[in-house]
Amino acid sequence: MAYPSKVLLREVGPREGFQTLDTIVSTTDKLELIRLLVEAGAPEIEVASFVRPDRVPQMADAEDVIAGLPESGAAYKGLYLNPKGFERAEQTGRLSNEAWLYTSASKTFLKSNYNTTPQDFYDSIPEWIEIFQRYNKPLYGLMISTVFGCNEEGAIAPEIVLEILDETLKRAGDLGESFQEISLADTVGHGNPEKVKRMIAEIRTKYPLVRISLHLHDTRGTGMANVHVGLLEGVDCFEASVGGVGGCPFAKGAAGNVVTEDVAYLCAELGIDTGVNLQKYAQAAAYAEEITGLTLPGKFFRTAFSCG
Amino acid sequence: MAYPSKVLLREVGPREGFQTLDTIVSTTDKLELIRLLVEAGAPEIEVASFVRPDRVPQMADAEDVIAGLPESGAAYKGLYLNPKGFERAEQTGRLSNEAWLYTSASKTFLKSNYNTTPQDFYDSIPEWIEIFQRYNKPLYGLMISTVFGCNEEGAIAPEIVLEILDETLKRAGDLGESFQEISLADTVGHGNPEKVKRMIAEIRTKYPLVRISLHLHDTRGTGMANVHVGLLEGVDCFEASVGGVGGCPFAKGAAGNVVTEDVAYLCAELGIDTGVNLQKYAQAAAYAEEITGLTLPGKFFRTAFSCG
Secondary structure (H helix, E strand, O other), rough: OOOOOEEEEEEEEHHHHHHHOOOOOOHHHHHHHHHHHHOOOOOOEEEEEOOOOOOOHHHHOHHHHHHHHOOOOEEEEEOOOHHHHHHHHHOOOOOOOEEEEEEEEHHHHHHHEEEEOOOHHHHHHHHHHHHHHHOOOOOOEEEEEEEEOOOEEEEHHHHHHHHHHHHHHHHHOOOOOOOOOEEEEEOOOOOOHHHHHHHHHHHHHHHHEEEEEEEEEEEOHHHHHHHHHHHHHOOOEEEEHHHOOOOOOOOOOHHHHHHHHHHHHHHHHHHOOOOOOOOHHHHHHHHHHHHHOOOOOOHHHOOOOOOO | OOOOEOOOEEEHHHHHHOOOOOOOOHHHHHHHHHHHHHHHOOOOOEEEEEEEOOOHHHOOOOOHHOOOOOOOOOOOEEEEEOHHHHHHHHHHHOOOOOOEEEEEOOOOHHHHHOOOOOOHHHHHHHHHHHHHOOOOOOEEEEEEEEEEEEEEEEEEOOOHHHOOOOOHHHHHHHHOOOOEEEEEEEEOOOOOOHHHHHHHHHHHHHHOEEEEEEEEEOOOOHHHHHHHHHHOOOOOOOEEHHHHHHOOOOOOOOOOOOOOHHHHHHHHHOOOOOOOOOHHHHHHHHHHHHOOOOOOOOOOHOOOOOOO
């Protein structure tokens, strides 16, 4: 494969980044960060998740954030993990959400984070499709978490991921639906360049037409090498977080997403168009650092300012 | 090329890492870190640099550190940039330094950091070789800084680097000497995976037998992608810093070296033997964080402890 000519960067900082912090960022600060991201040319921004406020207080202001979103050319998204969340997102009238199904390659992680089993996930597909159809949304994508491994089960074989794809496509197909994108999520950072390459190859062999996107975490330092291998394999869509906010990067435990502006810089160096303004993205990252009070792991954004 | 089966990791944290910090780490703390690195199986450790104490107070205790080094199987090294520094290092009697020449691909950087010019560097080679011969050291290697670019001159073309190699080999050859290793140093982080790949290819085409080692900084987030491309091209020697200490990583400006234990983890994932114990290296990184009081950029070492 060759590098793609264009790459779509989906900004998840305001959602996944903030959701995983101990601190709660104010609605005003979230909106200012989103404004800076829009100014930097972020094409897609995940601005909130529609989850239970008692479980995830960082996202209790989801509707307020969305009500305050600036008019822009950016596509705003909101994460949902159950039908009620999907409906809350739709009812805001401001989001351009596609219809995604979410599952996990690790059964342990599926139980602990989604409170479900593989069988129950498959059995829920008709219910999901019914609600998507009620909002005139054709099924769009499938995101699979812990696709390269999890801390409990270790490495996940590509065959497991292919089985999930097969069964989900079959269940969707029974209802006249399909999907056009697979998001491979390295939720707890078990990916390495060879795993990424192999997984993409195996999926492409069986499903040559599906778009593959990567949602990578930099838990063990392999994040950017994994991004580069994805690019080499022609992957043209990455989820990433401004400044690397999220995932308690400097607490003990899992680190956050790869850093959006670092990925954008790598793309620029490789002649790949992302449409973002690196200097302005760096300003957004500096702002994310300011409002979280954390030392963020992003590298590029520090070089965008003069050295003291 | 294919991955090498073994990789030599040269630990530069106690030298380059500490040298670039604002704070001064005590001799006792340095020695404890070195002890932990030895326990973790670090095969080579750069423990000090022999520079003027009035210019680099962080290294004023070079001789004291060396006097306190534990007996071990590790090869201890000391950096020198002038003949006096080389002699100070030799006089300790505890170092296994090879005979290296140091220059820079960027003339601006050569002037600002080495206070010399390309011509003066070439003209100094006989003097270097004379002093190396006095200590019975055949010329061993050439390290070239800012090999992929610098902040003033931008990108550096491989032709510039080849010219330096050609001329240095010619001057050394006139005196019956040669060298067996080239260290390519991305001093201020202008490398990207394609530049790394091209540079290695061009050097190998002209000098197929020379060993190429990489000294990479993660200034703009491409460090680990560059390491991976180096591995893909068969590079089997990397300089790196425990925990990523150094280079004022979280001040504005240049970030430090790539992180030794993150590189070691990547190697382990790819089936490449580095001989280091990852868990123990993580403990050394945690100790480096403790004694510097900084939030270090290393990723892997945080995962080596349970999540709170």
